[in-house]
Amino acid sequence: MKLYDGGRAPNPRRVRVFLAEKGIAMPSLVPIDITKKEHKTGEFTALNPLQRIPTLILDDGTAIAESVAICRYFEALHPEPPLFGRDTKEAALVEMWQRRIEFELLMPVAMAFRHTHPAMAELEVPQVAPWGEANRQKASQFLLILDRHLAGREFLLGDYFSIADITGLIALDFMRLPKIAIPEDLVEVRRWHAALAARPSASA
Numbered sequence: 001m002k003l004y005d006g007g008r009a010p011n012p013r014r015v016r017v018f019l020a021e022k023g024i025a026m027p028s029l030v031p032i033d034i035t036k037k038e039h040k041t042g043e044f045t046a047l048n049p050l051q052r053i054p055t056l057i058l059d060d061g062t063a064i065a066e067s068v069a070i071c072r073y074f075e076a077l078h079p080e081p082p083l084f085g086r087d088t089k090e091a092a093l094v095e096m097w098q099r100r101i102e103f104e105l106l107m108p109v110a111m112a113f114r115h116t117h118p119a120m121a122e123l124e125v126p127q128v129a130p131w132g133e134a135n136r137q138k139a140s141q142f143l144l145i146l147d148r149h150l151a152g153r154e155f156l157l158g159d160y161f162s163i164a165d166i167t168g169l170i171a172l173d174f175m176r177l178p179k180i181a182i183p184e185d186l187v188e189v190r191r192w193h194a195a196l197a198a199r200p201s202a203s204a
Contacts, residue, residue, distance in 0.1 A: 003027040003070075004044065006034055006053040010106065011067040013204070014170045015054050018071045018163060020201035022078050027056065034123065068098070071163055083163045090157065097156045097164035104142040106171035111135035112178035132178070139180055143189055150188035154195070169196040 003026070006012040019026055032038045032053050039051045048055045048065045056064040056073065064070055075084050085091030114124040115132030146168075149156070156164045172182065172193045182190050196202060 001027040001059055002030050002057040004032050004047070004053050004055040004057070005029045006032050006039075009034065009053065010110070010170045010174045011052075012054040014067045014166055015056075015070050016204035017166050017169065017201045018083065019074060020204040021083060021161075021166065021199075022074060022081065024074055024078055035119075037123075068102075068163070083161070083166070085162065086160070090160065093157055094162045094164055097162075098167055100142075101156075101164055101167045101171060105139055105146070106167060106174065108135035108139040108142070109171055109174050109178060109180060112139065112180060113174070116178060136178060136180055139175070140183075143182065143186055147186040147188045150192050155192070165192075165196060166201075168192070169202060173197070 003012075003015065005016070016026065032044065034053070038044065039053060044055075045051055047057065047063045050065065052065060054065070054067055054070060056070045058064070064073055072084065075082070083094075085094040112132045112135045114120045115127050115135070116129055121127055153159075155161050156168065172189075175182070182193065184190075
């Protein structure tokens, strides 16, 4: 089993944090340097035609792309501790918050980075700066909703830590690159982020 990995890129890191939380031994890592466009080689494109990381290659040659799909694969193999919910209601709530964090925070942060950062000029063609700035605002607006939700809750689902929290950690850490700050008055988001960053898995 091989995991095509991209270092500190958000989605590869999400898988590594998930595996660390589950206590699963890391598959053999194959580093892919996006800045050198290694994800666009013919060899990698044959594995993942969308040219994105991470991509998990099973022993039978099956390729599984998309970070949450990879996490679901490992969750099925190693159910404990459950990170996708412990019962049907909780599973639905995890899915709800996972999607909210992904679409309303992680993706806008990614768009702000990809469309405004000079380092992405050759990789994001065309760069559309107004789209990046619009997404910067979307991310900031969602943080207000998130702060209200987290009041009185340790994690997104109360005292239960899930993959949605992992995605939250990844998104909040990623905000550093497009220079999106957590406002000082959003004390719940700042408290939640600090707690997530203090977990041993955060260094994966």
